Amino acid sequence: MNVEDAIETALFASAADIATFDSAHKAWPNVSFTPPTDAYMRVDHLPNGSQRLSIKGINPHLYLGILQITVVAPLHVGVTAARQLAAEIADAYPADRTMSKWGVDVRVEKAPDVGRGFDSDAAWNVVVSIRYQSIALPGLIFSLDFTKPRNSQYLPFLS
Numbered sequence: 001m002n003v004e005d006a007i008e009t010a011l012f013a014s015a016a017d018i019a020t021f022d023s024a025h026k027a028w029p030n031v032s033f034t035p036p037t038d039a040y041m042r043v044d045h046l047p048n049g050s051q052r053l054s055i056k057g058i059n060p061h062l063y064l065g066i067l068q069i070t071v072v073a074p075l076h077v078g079v080t081a082a083r084q085l086a087a088e089i090a091d092a093y094p095a096d097r098t099m100s101k102w103g104v105d106v107r108v109e110k111a112p113d114v115g116r117g118f119d120s121d122a123a124w125n126v127v128v129s130i131r132y133q134s135i136a137l138p139g140l141i142f143s144l145d146f147t148k149p150r151n152s153q154y155l156p157f158l159s
Contacts, residue, residue: 001102003063003136008045010101011067011132015043018069020088027072035123039073039085050138061138067093067130072123079117079124086114086126093130106134 016026018041025040027033047065054060069089073082090112097108108130115127 003061003104003134003138004047006102006104006136007047007063007065007106007132007134010099010104010106011045012043013101014092014099015041015067015069018089018092020085020092035072037074039071039082041085041089042070042072044068044070053135058137060135063134063136065132067132069128069130071126071128073126075119075122075124077124079126082117082124082126083114086128089128090114090130104134104136106132109133 012028016023018026021039021041025036025038027035027040027042029044044067045065046068047063050061050063052059052061071082071085071089073085093108093112095108095110099106110131112131113129115129117124117126119125
């Protein structure tokens with residue numbers, strides 16, 4: 001497993017735990033899904049580039065991105081219900097919430113952005129954008145031996 005896998009797994013696990021929708025009402029990337037006739041949520045991960053935090057040796061990187069959860073609701077029933085569902089999703093991701101997987105912490109940067117609703121051909125969509133950041137060592141997880149003095153300098157970044 002690498003850092004990117006850990007980040008996505010932590011994000012998707014948190015989305016799976018959202019009680020607003022049951023598992024039959026959650027659409028995942030590249031997973032077969034039959035939309036129900038009522039509202040459901042669609043989960044997407046939009047990773048951004050990483051940034052190196054220092055220029056010497058093996059060092060931590062800052063990983064940024066967006067967990068995007070879209071409330072997809074039936075057309076022609078008003079906007080209020082979809083906005084309320086989006087607000088419930090946003091409430092599940094307060095600023096500084098931390099999710100962890102395989103020793104990699106993922107932190108919500110700020111309160112989520114709930115977008116203005118828009119219609120598609122078949123549904124009303126309200127996008128919730130959850131910005132995250134993670135500071136981790138690139139590559140394979142657990143690749144450093146922190147008992148060695150040259151690696152112990154990175155412990156403050158990982159805790």
